[in-house]
Amino acid sequence: MDSTSAGAGPAATPTAPPPPGRRRGRPAGTKGVPRAEREEQILAAAVEEFGRHGHASASMAAIAARVGVTKPMLYAYFDSKDGLYLACLERIAARVIEAIDTAMAGAPATTAGEQLPHAVLSGLFSALEHRRHAWFVLYDRTLPPDSELRRAAQRHRGTVDALAAQGIAALLSGHGNEDPLDADALKHMWTGTVSALMGWWIAHPDQSARDMSARCARLLTAVRTP
Amino acid sequence: MDSTSAGAGPAATPTAPPPPGRRRGRPAGTKGVPRAEREEQILAAAVEEFGRHGHASASMAAIAARVGVTKPMLYAYFDSKDGLYLACLERIAARVIEAIDTAMAGAPATTAGEQLPHAVLSGLFSALEHRRHAWFVLYDRTLPPDSELRRAAQRHRGTVDALAAQGIAALLSGHGNEDPLDADALKHMWTGTVSALMGWWIAHPDQSARDMSARCARLLTAVRTP
DNA sequence: GACATATAACCCTTCGGTAATTTACCGCTT
DNA sequence: AAGCGGTAAATTACCGAAGGGTTATATGTC
Numbered sequence: 001m002d003s004t005s006a007g008a009g010p011a012a013t014p015t016a017p018p019p020p021g022r023r024r025g026r027p028a029g030t031k032g033v034p035r036a037e038r039e040e041q042i043l044a045a046a047v048e049e050f051g052r053h054g055h056a057s058a059s060m061a062a063i064a065a066r067v068g069v070t071k072p073m074l075y076a077y078f079d080s081k082d083g084l085y086l087a088c089l090e091r092i093a094a095r096v097i098e099a100i101d102t103a104m105a106g107a108p109a110t111t112a113g114e115q116l117p118h119a120v121l122s123g124l125f126s127a128l129e130h131r132r133h134a135w136f137v138l139y140d141r142t143l144p145p146d147s148e149l150r151r152a153a154q155r156h157r158g159t160v161d162a163l164a165a166q167g168i169a170a171l172l173s174g175h176g177n178e179d180p181l182d183a184d185a186l187k188h189m190w191t192g193t194v195s196a197l198m199g200w201w202i203a204h205p206d207q208s209a210r211d212m213s214a215r216c217a218r219l220l221t222a223v224r225t226p
Numbered sequence: 227m228d229s230t231s232a233g234a235g236p237a238a239t240p241t242a243p244p245p246p247g248r249r250r251g252r253p254a255g256t257k258g259v260p261r262a263e264r265e266e267q268i269l270a271a272a273v274e275e276f277g278r279h280g281h282a283s284a285s286m287a288a289i290a291a292r293v294g295v296t297k298p299m300l301y302a303y304f305d306s307k308d309g310l311y312l313a314c315l316e317r318i319a320a321r322v323i324e325a326i327d328t329a330m331a332g333a334p335a336t337t338a339g340e341q342l343p344h345a346v347l348s349g350l351f352s353a354l355e356h357r358r359h360a361w362f363v364l365y366d367r368t369l370p371p372d373s374e375l376r377r378a379a380q381r382h383r384g385t386v387d388a389l390a391a392q393g394i395a396a397l398l399s400g401h402g403n404e405d406p407l408d409a410d411a412l413k414h415m416w417t418g419t420v421s422a423l424m425g426w427w428i429a430h431p432d433q434s435a436r437d438m439s440a441r442c443a444r445l446l447t448a449v450r451t452p
Numbered sequence: 453g454a455c456a457t458a459t460a461a462c463c464c465t466t467c468g469g470t471a472a473t474t475t476a477c478c479g480c481t482t
Numbered sequence: 483a484a485g486c487g488g489t490a491a492a493t494t495a496c497c498g499a500a501g502g503g504t505t506a507t508a509t510g511t512c
């Protein structure tokens with residue numbers, strides 16, 4: 001037997017154990033799980049694996065095992081490892097950007113620099129509560145250099161940075177600082193902070209998104225007035 | 227030919243092109259580069275590769291090629307990939323911790339929360355100026371889970387955290403906050419900030435350690451008074 | 453029987469790791 | 483001076499496992 005195929009028995013705790021039990025409303029000529037459903041399962045499993053181990057270390061066999069299918073299924077749905085990664089990237093980038101977007105739109109425009117970061121963090125926590133590793137698909141340091149993947153990830157991170165840029169520029173120019181490099185470095189600091197909080201959250205699975213949000217409120221005020 | 231051995235010709239820009247030129251004071255019965263010297267070359271190359279790509283993606287052949295030797299040399303000096311990584315880890319952990327230590331000792335004890343972070347950053351920048359990737363050997367997310375390597379890295383990161391803990395605790399208790407989880411999360415935020423700045427620094431090779439130190443002074447004050 | 457879903461078994465490359473061999477320098481003897 | 487062995491440094495050529503990717507085949511439902 002090759003790879004981690006589950007053979008006849010069920011794979012190790014697949015996301016959806018595929019019993020012979022029937023599903024309703026299935027299209028004609030179909031044995032297993034409908035295409036759209038499988039696609040979701042695969043994407044969820046891939047986001048988890050890629051986020052946990054990074055593109056380089058994640059293995060297609062592990063993703064397949066997590067879903068409870070075999071490797072060729074992944075290649076039938078997404079052409080290649082890079083294709084699957086790209087699909088994950090697009091999906092979670094959209095989710096992250098939308099979370100940031102609505103958080104910024106909903107936050108009080110008054111004294112933007114005060115509460116806006118906390119609003120963004122809260123939005124991210126609730127958007128990623130059940131996919132905490134997803135953040136690290138966007139911020140994967142193991143992508144092959146000079147690859148299409150790396151460029152795509154950088155593009156999406158650039159979109160996130162563009163959203164942050166408004167608040168950053170306001171904050172800096174409030175101090176008479178117009179240095180574009182300072183603004184760029186501060187964007188990195190911000191996303192790095194989010195990464196750090198996501199990492200801590202992953203290490204503390206019992207903490208809910210609301211817990212994290214409250215904690216960050218405390219931490220941000222503590223940092224700001226030493 | 228196997229691996230990336232350079233064959234007869236010199237490897238692509240080896241750290242020290244080994245010409246037939248003689249060295250002085252070499253022990254009896256010796257052909258090539260003395261042991262201590264090679265060891266340094268290998269460690270430097272390995273830190274760079276491991277820091278760039280992470281343990282999982284870094285390859286022994288690439289490290290060997292960077293030094294200008296072949297794979298078996300690496301195994302003669304360090305027993306295995308993990309052994310080499312461990313040697314890198316110990317080395318740069320010592321360097322990082324010493325930098326933080328002296329920065330904290332030298333910083334003015336007055337108004338610790340004010341200038342201490344900047345002093346630590348400055349110390350790190352000057353300690354890692356010519357090894358900017360080294361930081362990511364300590365903070366490598368690609369280490370195999372449940373491995374000795376991961377435990378060793380966590381141990382060293384714990385030492386860094388312990389140094390940070392003093393300042394963190396002071397800062398939080400100044401706000402009436404004694405929550406140990408808050409303190410832990412704030413430590414993660416701090417090391418995440420350092421990681422972000424190191425990443426930005428790597429992307430801007432023209433910036434000197436002094437440049438970075440000055441930039442961080444501006445950024446820290448901007449962040450603290452929004 | 454036709455179609456969609458799924459799998460077993462395989463190929464090929466990369467990479468960690470090893471065994472056998474070669475090269476060059478030293479100090480000693482003749 | 484010429485040779486000789488010892489030793490450290492280094493290389494070539496290989497092995498086995500892991501992983502990305504493919505082909506041929508099976509299975510169930512309409």
